[in-house]
Amino acid sequence: MHRLKIISGHLSPSGSSDYRRDLWRSECGSGSGSGPAGSSGPDDVVVVHGRRTAIGRAKRGSFKDTTPDELLSAAMTAVLTDVGLSPNLLGDVCVGNVLQPGAGALMARVAHFLSGFPETVPVYTVNRQCSSGLQALFNIAGAIRSKSIDLGLACGVESMSLRSIGNPGDLSSRLVDNDKARDCIIPMGITSESVAGEAAGLRYGPVRPEIVPVTTRRLSKLRPAFKPDGSTTAGNSSQVSDRAAAVLIGRRSAVEAMGLPVLGVLRASAVVGVPPDVMGIGPAYAILQLWNKRLRCWFNYFLFKDDSCPES
Amino acid sequence: MIKENRWNIPPNAPACMEKHLCSAQYRADGTLLLGASSLTGRSWQGSVWIYSDPEQAPNEGFCKAGVQTEAGVTDVKWVSEKGVVVASDSGALELWELAEDERLLVNRFTKQEHDHIVTTVSPITGASSAVTGSMDCRIKVWDLSQETVVTTYSVHTQPVRCVACSPTDESLFISCGQDGRVLMWDRRKPNKPATRIDVEAPSCSPTTVAWHPHHRSTIAFGDELGRVTVKDFLGTEPTQVENIHSRRVNALAYSSHSAPLLAAVSDDCSLAVMNSELREILRDRRHQDFVKGVSWLHGGSNTLTTVGWDHLVLHHSVGSAAGAPNSSS
Numbered sequence: 326m327h328r329l330k331i332i333s334g335h336l337s338p339s340g341s342s343d344y345r346r347d348l349w350r351s352e353c354g355s356g357s358g359s360g361p362a363g364s365s366g367p368d369d370v371v372v373v374h375g376r377r378t379a380i381g382r383a384k385r386g387s388f389k390d391t392t393p394d395e396l397l398s399a400a401m402t403a404v405l406t407d408v409g410l411s412p413n414l415l416g417d418v419c420v421g422n423v424l425q426p427g428a429g430a431l432m433a434r435v436a437h438f439l440s441g442f443p444e445t446v447p448v449y450t451v452n453r454q455c456s457s458g459l460q461a462l463f464n465i466a467g468a469i470r471s472k473s474i475d476l477g478l479a480c481g482v483e484s485m486s487l488r489s490i491g492n493p494g495d496l497s498s499r500l501v502d503n504d505k506a507r508d509c510i511i512p513m514g515i516t517s518e519s520v521a522g523e524a525a526g527l528r529y530g531p532v533r534p535e536i537v538p539v540t541t542r543r544l545s546k547l548r549p550a551f552k553p554d555g556s557t558t559a560g561n562s563s564q565v566s567d568r569a570a571a572v573l574i575g576r577r578s579a580v581e582a583m584g585l586p587v588l589g590v591l592r593a594s595a596v597v598g599v600p601p602d603v604m605g606i607g608p609a610y611a612i613l614q615l616w617n618k619r620l621r622c623w624f625n626y627f628l629f630k631d632d633s634c635p636e637s
Numbered sequence: 638m639i640k641e642n643r644w645n646i647p648p649n650a651p652a653c654m655e656k657h658l659c660s661a662q663y664r665a666d667g668t669l670l671l672g673a674s675s676l677t678g679r680s681w682q683g684s685v686w687i688y689s690d691p692e693q694a695p696n697e698g699f700c701k702a703g704v705q706t707e708a709g710v711t712d713v714k715w716v717s718e719k720g721v722v723v724a725s726d727s728g729a730l731e732l733w734e735l736a737e738d739e740r741l742l743v744n745r746f747t748k749q750e751h752d753h754i755v756t757t758v759s760p761i762t763g764a765s766s767a768v769t770g771s772m773d774c775r776i777k778v779w780d781l782s783q784e785t786v787v788t789t790y791s792v793h794t795q796p797v798r799c800v801a802c803s804p805t806d807e808s809l810f811i812s813c814g815q816d817g818r819v820l821m822w823d824r825r826k827p828n829k830p831a832t833r834i835d836v837e838a839p840s841c842s843p844t845t846v847a848w849h850p851h852h853r854s855t856i857a858f859g860d861e862l863g864r865v866t867v868k869d870f871l872g873t874e875p876t877q878v879e880n881i882h883s884r885r886v887n888a889l890a891y892s893s894h895s896a897p898l899l900a901a902v903s904d905d906c907s908l909a910v911m912n913s914e915l916r917e918i919l920r921d922r923r924h925q926d927f928v929k930g931v932s933w934l935h936g937g938s939n940t941l942t943t944v945g946w947d948h949l950v951l952h953h954s955v956g957s958a959a960g961a962p963n964s965s966s
Binding site: 385386 | 657674676677678679681709711726754772946
């Protein structure tokens, strides 16, 4: 509750004379029973399980020589092994990635096979820059909601040791004449300084996910699960890192039929565009949009990252 | 003034040492200097530790002194009896000094002059200067008493992996970088200070370099493939090359014997000690992860210490220099 008060305080203009934040608790309906924010039903999109690798420091850390397909394979295998699910039951796999060519389309398929997934399970990749991993989650959720699939794996991976933000691609020479277009190629460090100048003052608490150890030889003992409680908005300062994560989500009816646990429910998502020169403030506006969707119940936000950026 | 504490724990030593040990060096009196970093996890920090009894390392409770640094540590070196230079992930060179009966490490300066991780630091004999190399491809020569950079050399085209100052001549140092070049630098030459030292084919990027303690023109360097090359750059002796390791050589160290032995540690998790013909006289595979640092005890000792990412500090003993391999326990 205290955290909610702080977050909601950030979203209202400071110093407003009328400032009185009444927070009330209402049933979100992620358990049984109905409440104003929605009831639980068999078509809910639920999170089953999630695992991630440790976060290695780019160029110096434990994963500096590890290719991203190995990192991704470790995370994917861990998730399925933990719940005892056979990979052929996955309807789709979506991987968020930024730096690999084609957002890692080939790399993801290789990781797929390294994990022993059958060729009948499809995979695709998505790139929404820092929120690629989160976008993968909502892509799979969308496919579940539209009944294309029952169960899917959403992943994210990045190796900033092996690839850097280098070639921006083939861009028109008209880019320099267009202010907003030109702002798009501002390096992240500079945009973050612009963000620091913003009045936002959002503070982020730590995520407490659990770690998959990745060894160069063989993936061995796997640690316990991803916890739904205690999550919050983004992470700490932007670091250059190598890591991977995978989350298994599905339709509640299918998940329960397979006897899999339900960790949490996806209630809503929001995505916004913001000025490119302060792109780091994205989460602030996206959260505001969610808030305005009247999702002011006792909820947990899940945000996970597949690469260096802590933003959603 | 340090308050006496019952357990004799240094006052500002961190409670816990980071896992990845990156660097180790003995002082002449046998005091061991360690550098540690955390390279996985949510925050990446480093720490510097001093052990008067190296057998106690890496036990935090038994250190002589210890301090948390603001970022990961790549390399630590003694610069005088009481000074320690630290190459930092933040791009800084830090100078720390032992105070209060050597139980406290005090920061003299932290200067962020490099634009990327500082990978290596080497003090110049004479103790008032040091040379650093960085992933920003530059080499900087520092005046430690003035706390400034004296010269910056931008010759390497890729990250500098190692710099080593000559133990005998204070104007000379060697650098090696990912661009495959091993360069011999002479600071007295303002126009063309660097001379290229040829590397035997197949050329692959050199990772570490060490000066022979007695022969002024002999150096040893290791590379990405695990080879160790001993070369006399004045050309009188033939070059010796051996495939010592199966992965990158991380560090080389000559012993203090009159006919020095050469120790090489590698990402293949092993230590190899070779004699002057580059024949292996000791191989130790107890490390469970990359071995990153090696240092011999001074005074002609047969003891050397290796440190690695497995957080182990292992002490090894070689038999007589020309003798058969002695498996250390």
